[in-house]
Amino acid sequence: MTLRDGALLKALRTHPKHVDGSAIFRYTSKLVLVGGAYYVAAILGLRLALIEKNVTPLWPPTGIAVVAFLIFGWRVWPGIALAALAVNLPISTNGLAAAATATGNTVAPLLAAILLVRVGFRREIDRLQDALAIVFLAALLSTLISASVGAGTLVLSGAIPAGRFPAAWAVWWTGDAMGVLVVAPFLLVLLQRPWSGSLRERIEIAALLLLVADVSVLVMNTDLRLMFLVIPFLGWTAWRFQQRGAAPAALLAAGIASWAAAHGLGPFQQGTLFEKMISLQAFNATVAFSSLFFAALVTERTRAREALERSAAELEDRVARRTAELSAANERLNREIAERHDTDRKLRQREGQLAEVQQQAQVGNWEWLIPEDRVSWSDEMYRIHGYLPKAFPITFEKAVELVEEEDATRIRANLKAALARGRDHDLPPSEYRIVRADGAERVLLGKARLSVGSDGRPLRMVGTVQDITEGKQAEREHRIAETLQRSLLPDRLPEIPGVLLAARYLPATSDLEVGGDWYDVVQLPNGSLALAIGDVAGHGLRAASTMGQLRMALRAYALEEGSPSQVVGRVRRLVRVLVPDIVTLIYLVFDPESGTLRFANAGHPPPLLVDGDGQTSYLEGGLGPPLGAIAHPGQDIDAATHLDAGSTLLLFTDGLVERRGASILDGLTRLKTLAADPGEDLEALCDQLLSAMVTDEVSDDIALLALRQVPFAAEPLFLRLPAEPHVLAPLRQTIRRWLRELDADPGIVDDVLVACGEASANAIQHAYGAKDGLFEVSLVLSDGAVEITIRDLGSWRPSSGSGRAARRGGLGQRLMRSLMDSVDVNSGPEGTVVRMRRSLQLKADRERTRAR
Amino acid sequence: MNELARVDSEQHGSLCLVRVSGEIDMSNDREILTAIEMAVARETDRLVVDLTHTTYLDSAGLALLLRLAERMQARQQMLSVVVPVDSRVRRAFELTGLLSVIDVVSRSEDALGEIRPGSSNDHA
Incomplete structure (x- = not known):
């Protein structure tokens, strides 16, 4: 106010x-x-x-x-x-x-x-x-x-x-x-x-005012001097409704009294004007004062009480808020401490021996006065050996006694040799094991230096000792995990023109826990691509080593067996005999030339196929039970589908679609929705899917493998290949796809294949023994003809004698020259370049020819 | 099939029939030669190599056949090679003049004509 x-x-x-x-x-x-x-x-x-x-x-x-x-x-x-x-x-x-x-x-x-x-x-x-x-x-x-x-x-x-x-x-x-x-x-x-009183209060105030009026009228109409009777009712009204009640009540009472006085009623019948006056004013003053003051007092009290209550509530609220803030801060602090602790732990694990040793930095030192045969240890030396400092007098014999027998013998021999050398020198650092007072075996690293007198007599040896047990252990575990991981996943994916491949492997968040997921892509001798993705139940070194074995076995079977179901069947038999784990696996063979995809599935989440229009479907065929799950599974079966150009195939392990608190079906549905717009960039797609599907900590390993067939004949074909015979078939397949995409005549395609095969075979033969071991093939379309360049980096070595190679070489030269429109071979110290040209009679050209 | 080529053989009395399907190049020529020679039994008089289902063959394959022919000749065994007229590998034979060096027939019936029904002795 x-x-x-x-x-x-x-x-x-x-x-x-x-x-x-x-x-x-x-x-x-x-x-x-x-x-x-x-x-x-x-x-x-x-x-x-x-x-x-x-x-x-x-x-x-x-x-x-x-x-x-x-x-x-x-x-x-x-x-x-x-x-x-x-x-x-x-x-x-x-x-x-x-x-x-x-x-x-x-x-x-x-x-x-x-x-x-x-x-x-x-x-x-x-x-x-x-x-x-x-x-x-x-x-x-x-x-x-x-x-x-x-x-x-x-x-x-x-x-x-x-x-x-x-x-x-x-x-x-x-x-x-x-x-x-x-x-x-x-x-x-x-x-x-306006007053916001309830109906009850309104009735009450009306009744009170009526009462005051009645009582006032009553006392004014009686000769008895009872005017004071009004006061309690005024007080009541003031107490109940403060000024809101007191003011009208006072007005009523005073008004009625004044009216009575003016008309000489009741108490105002007798007495002089002055007496009447005194009596009336005294009454009115009493009425006004008491109602005013009483109402004000009650209001003030009420307000004071409310203020007190409010401030008490406020205080309580503030205390609660402050407490909450404090507890939040505390929680944050705890979390930070935990995080830091966690980070420290990971750091220690990763940094291996060096960091481990540095952090612990418990270095003890000792001295051996040789003529007196007196040994002294620093306090840390005792602690390293598990004793309280100066727990016992140390002697040379006692010190060697604490070392494991095998290492003690070695140390004695080393010392003997060092003493015999007769000059000052550092002894080679030596690792040795001790058994500590509490029975624990520790690995120590000892360094020592010998001082001799002028006559070459050994005088004094000083040294340091360091406990490197943790460092050794962390180093060993890290090495094992790293080696395993490296052996489990392909270093790089095969590079096949017109076939895009991308893969991701996301290990579970915990560092040393190697998971049991793996994927693999190999090119088969006939140029097909073998793809596999699998998951060994469990984590840790055992799951990882199982995975490693299976990967190698699968590669071997993939080279040997014809159909995916046969490969999966053989892995299944291997798992039954060798591996106590349950394994899911899907194995696929993709023929880039025909676009055919054949596969067999042992209980693995189905691959997702996304066609060029964004239509998605899970390939649920070819399904058998997981490997190792049941004793007598039936025959594995093959399923086949066709991968059109532009289609994307996604293989993954369950870590991608499984999330705490959600069913795997939800995950599969989600993936399907996300993959419906796969975009141009396969690598970006993989990143996108991972970041969208994996929101919190990676609790399980995730492997993701994506494959897409894309048109590639719009560009010249360029390949750099290892100079090894096994690249020939895949090379022919690539060239065949490239030429077919150009719609070249099948007969001419065969001619080009043979000519390229011959030139490449020569390159492979010549590059043998050369440093680089690579050769390059390029095909360029020019004026309706294909221009082929095959270049090797080996020095020319004329075919020796009349061997198999020489005969093949001769036949090859003849074939090349007969099949091609032109052949130009250029040999030098840098290598050999074969340039060939052949008109393709493309469909468009053929039609033009016919029209003429 | 994942292998580049596949060799199947049948023995019909003194006649040995070997079918090579797939592709032959310098990566598998030795294996194929070995597989064919393994199929040839001691009593074989005549070897028929059927290339009807061979889809690729270059100088490595031709050299293989020449070498096989020489070995057969040394053992006084006869060699015929079946290359149909519409075969994708026929041109290689034509262009290198091997048609005149090796007995090349275009239909397997021509090479197998001497097999009488009932005398089949299948060792496949």
Whole structure:
């Protein structure tokens, strides 16, 4: 409410800077409203007049005026002044007297309002200080003005004799004071924001007011002096509803009493005017004071209690919040500590021996004075051996006793040899095992230096000893894990023109835990691609070693066996005999030339096929039980499908589609949705799928292998191949696909194949023994002809004698020259280049020829 | 089939029939030669190498056949090679003049004409 008071104060002090039409209208309305209310209240008040016609014991207009100034500011004074003049004119001796009285009646409430604002009066009258302010400043102090001016005017204008001045003044003063005390609080309560009391409270307040009115009427209509009976009901109302109840109740009681006094009823039947006056004002004052103060007190108490409760609740809330913050901070701290701990652990594991040793840095040192045969150990030496420092006197023999027998013999021999050398030198560092006091075996690293006298006699040996057990162990485990991992996955994928391959292997988050997933891609002798992906149940070194064995076995069978089901069948037999684990595996053979994909599946999640239009389907055929799962499985079966150009095949292990709290079917559905837009870049697709499918920690290994067949004849064909005979068949297959994509005549394709085969065979033969061991093949389409260049990097070695190679070479030369339009062989120290050209008679050219 | 080539043989009395299917190049010529020679029994008078299902053959294959022919000749055994007219490998024989060096027939019936029904002795 302070804000409103501030606004009010401002309104009291300042002139409006800008006045427009609607402001003038509003202002006029206020004047009319205030003046009207003042006038009506005055007419009612005059009904209660005790002296002449214009001195009444209860003068409500003063209260109205005070409230008007409080609410609308000092600028409504003309409304008050005019109304006061209108009221006084008919009852005054002359106009001047009326004007004087009206001035007093205007100034008094204005002063009251100004004083109230000054002391920070709150219109709710909900503090004791507000009650005090309204009683003393507004009701008693300010009204001295109106009473003095009014009573004075009565005397001066001759309305009353001078002798009655004190009585008139007293009545005037108390009347105005009562008007303020009784009416102002009531109006202020009325003008407050609407009350949100419940129906029950509304009924209660109405009943209480009715009770106050009844009791008041009752006591005023009996001759017995029972006016005090009203007080308890006022108190009750004030206690229950504070000013909201007290103000109207006080108004009611005072109004009824004043009315009774004016009409000489009940307690006011007897006595002089002065006695009646005293009695009435005493009653009214009691009513006003007690209701005002009581209400203010109750409000203040209630507010204090509420404030206390609120601050208690706030405190509680703050404590709770602070506690939560603290516990969050604590949790964060714990997490950080745990993370750091974890990181430290991983770091230690990874950094192997060096970091391990550095971190522990427990280096003991010793000295051996040889002529005296006296040995001394540092404290750390004792600790390294598992004893308290200086636990026993150390001697050379005792020190060697602590070393494992086998190593002790070696150390003795080394020392003997060192002593015999007869000069200062460092002994080679030596690792040896000891058994510590607690029985634990440790590995130590010892370094020593020998000093000899001028005659070469050994004098002194000093050395350091370090416990490197952890380092050795971490180093060993790391090496094993690394070696295994390397042996499990292909170093690189075969590079086959027109076939894109991409693979990802995501180990489970734990570092040393090598999983049992693997994938493999090999090119078979006939140029087909063998793809495998599998999962050995479990983790750790055993699963990893099983996986390694199976990978090798699978490669061997892939080279030997014809169909995928035969390969899977053989692995199945191997698993039954050799491996105690359960293994899932899918094996596929893809023929890039025909696009045929044949596969057999041993309980592995099905591959996902995404065609060029984004249609997805899981290849669920060819399914048999997992390897090692059942004793007598039936025959494995083959399934086949066709991979169109642009189709993408996705092979994966269950880690990709399994997530805690979700079924594998959800994972498969999700993968299907994600893969529906595979994009151009197969590598990006793999990354995308992994990041979308794997959100939290990788709890299981994930292997992902993607294959896509793409058209490639739009570009010249260029291959760099190892100079080994087994590359010939895949090379022919690539060239065949390239030429077929150009729609070349099948007969010509065969010719080109033979010519390329011959030139390549020569390159392979010549490059044998050469350093590089590679040769290059390129095919370029030019003017409807294919230009072939085959280049080897070996030096030319003329065919020796009449051997098999020479005969083949001769036949080859003849074939090349007969099959090609032109052949040009260029040999030099850098190698041999064969350039050949052959018209292709492409379909488009053939049609053109026919049209002619 | 994953192998580059495949060798099947049948023995019909003194006649040995060897079918080579697939591709022959310098990566598998020795294996094929060995497989064919293993198929030839001591009592074989005549060897028929059927290349009807051979899809690729270059100088390595031709050299293989020449070597085989020499060995057969040394043992006084006869060699015929079946290369159909529409075979993809026929051109290699034509262009290198091997048609005049080796007995090349275009239909297996021509080479097998001497086999009488009932005398079949299948060792496959």
